Amino acid sequence: MTDQDRKPALRLEGIVKTFPGVRALDGVSLSVMPGEVHALMGENGAGKSTLMKVLGGLHQPNEGRIFIGDEPVVMGSPMDAKAKGVVFIHQELSLAEELSVAENIYLGQLPRKSFGRVDWTRLHADSDAILKRLNCGFGSGAIVGELSIANMQMVEIARALTVDAKAVIFDEPTASLTDAEKVVLFEVIADLRKQGVGIVYISHRMEEIFRISDRISVLRDGAYRGTLKTAETDEDEVTRLMIGRSLDLSRNAEHVELGDVALEVRGLSCGKLFHDVSFDLRAGEVLGFYGLVGAGRTEIAETLFGLRTPTAGKILLKGREVTIHSPMDAIAHGLSLVPEDRKSQGLILGMNCRDNITLPQVDDLTAGPFVSDGAEIAIFDQYRDRLDIKTPSWRQLVGNLSGGNQQKIVIGKWLSMRPEVLIVDEPTRGIDVGSKSEIHNLIRELAKSGYAVIVISSEMPEVLRVSDRVAAMYSGKLMRIFTADEVTEDNLVQAISGLSENSRVA
Amino acid sequence: MQKDTRARLIKDGAIWGFIVLELIFFSVAGHFLSLSENAFMDLENMLLLLKQSAPIGIIALGMTMVMINGNIDLSVGAIFALSAVVMLDSMGWAVFAPLGDWVIPISWALALLTGMALGAINGLIVWKTGVDAFIVTLGSMLGFRGLVFMYNGEQPTFHLNWTMVDMAQASVFGLQTPSLVLIACTAIVWWILNKTIHGRNVYAVGDNREAAVNAGIRVGPHMMINFVIIGFLAALSSVVFYSASGSVNPNDGMLYELWVITAVVLGGTKLTGGKGSVIATFGGVIAIQLLRKGLGHIGADTAMVSLVIGSILIVVLYLDKQLNRKGAEDLKL
């Protein structure tokens, strides 16, 4: 390496950022070399997104400096940052859904002709070229709102390729991607890196970090904890740096006494989404649903929860056939769903933490004609401690929490309902390793105390760790249900890719 | 996806289907109920209808932009009246006396500038204070109306200039000036919304403001421009109308904001922003005017007209919600 190569593409020095009641960043320094993939890790609320928002011009730091190359710069606005070659792919989807893919890719920087007109020809040509590079199966004219979540994520990623970037920030880009799309994303990253672009990659998924990163920097409670060379470290060391202890990552080995059948599903179908799905679920049991994104798992959950109307089949709760017309019905029958997309389905961002957690049961928490404040706060406190939710107080608006802490609020909200059948959809998406194992333990505990739990997940280690049985789904069909003893990584992968269709053992 | 596109087409065409229904209904009903001998759907009647749509229609174009942007403007009726006062009063100012008929363009310009200035005030407040546009323009609606009354008390302001009246009533192919202005403005606003960067950003901001901010779109200036445009269009509507009539009462233009918003919503523009089209708004304006005229034709009074239009609006919004669902597979809300 020559000296030329050694100069960081990007350097942050002593960044301090405070919000009312929170010191989100406390003198953080970080440097990213050209052509390097620099992973940024840390617990939920450690300040990763905040640091990147400072870099992307969305927040102004209270102290500290930013350098691009050798030059100190001020990122006054997102436009500013983009002009200086810093592209930011956001953690939450940041798209205008009524507009076309092309307009979203070039949002804020539409190509211009005379009289302020949009240069549509160029816009579509450029966008199509980018989409082709990303192997996307849709054109630049498609309306974003009609795409799947994974494809929307690809539109976000496409934005990284619109400018001549010096540095690209990916804030948890893989949260909603399928494995095939992940591969494409990693190719894009490799490509950018070859061109000498510095990359900041935020993720809670260790296997990804170890697959693509060169160095790993760790933040904890807003403070910089150190940088490790990926090649010279292992998961355990990173975990200890992040949360100060090691984790037990073994598979589920315990066997719980199973109770009666709590939920029976017989031949359930919903249009083209899924077809002829049958399974039983006993009290005290965790049934994992594993499959690729789009295999119909979420849709089954939504149907059970009364969000969709089944086109065929029966649902029996404790042996009695029920028709569930709405989530209200479902809750009344003791069935709860922790949804996958927390922002649109699980949370009211403009409401505070406590009210979000107690929302579904607020009717029961009354003192005279009023809602009982004390009872509400008690519930909030209990789940804050249990799930380790980081917030200055229950008064904080949920919209101001970090992504992972928002997810914990959703889970807390449904746990506090004490349902009989609990369905959790991607319970640890965007959640740090420490809390992840906390949530896994919680799910096991819930089962042990007699709940019937369904866990939908796209992460194999997670399914294997929490489930007593694993249901494998492939394009709307339930391929097979494995017991914990039968299941191996190999036969599970085969089942969810539709390979074992012939050798089906029911 | 196919199905989505079809649903989209049905929705975008709905307003025109509604207009056709109205035409059929009033022609048939008029045949039995009308007191006059004239058919409802003759050319002359339709041209008159277009002309009568113009005052509300021109403003509705601006409202479409403002609403797509995620805002609303309740002060358009007051701007309409105040611009008329400025126009008609300035024609009689002594300074302009030597100009003869050349005062006409000057007064027009003054009226249009008034509208733009008032719009700019709205826009600036919304931009700089971050207060909801509904509240801001509710305030300015009262404030601007106050200015109208301060000008001349309860008295009407008038100035009759026959050259101006001739211009206002000139016609090409049977289309009178107001109709021509309405059509031209529709074309221009359509062009702005669909072809310019400002227009596309207006959609983006209304659709997902946070995403727009993240992408570096400066939200404030876009909102400001739209308020200036709607101020201009309210003034233009006023210029077109009062050039012919020559007299404005201080109460003129009251409730215009409601008619305008009704037309825009009938045309399918989303109240929360991000979606809408001026062509459909044009349809909404025509549909309302048809209803008013048609109900009059079959002998209903104004109270009845309001009742019917109100009910239709609610039915339309309900149908729109149903159309947005994609059948059994869809998520219920």
Ligand SMILES: Nc1ncnc2c1ncn2[C@@H]1O[C@H](COP(=O)(O)OP(=O)(O)OP(=O)(O)O)[C@@H](O)[C@H]1O
């Ligand atoms: N706009 C805001 N107002 C108040 N507090 C905020 C705001 N944005 C972030 N915070 C707080 O700053 C801290 C850091 O949040 P940040 O989003 O950077 O975490 P993160 O490391 O990205 O976590 P995650 O892995 O969950 O995404 C959190 O405690 C959060 O509540």
Ligand SMILES: [Mg+2]
């Ligand atoms: Mg984050």
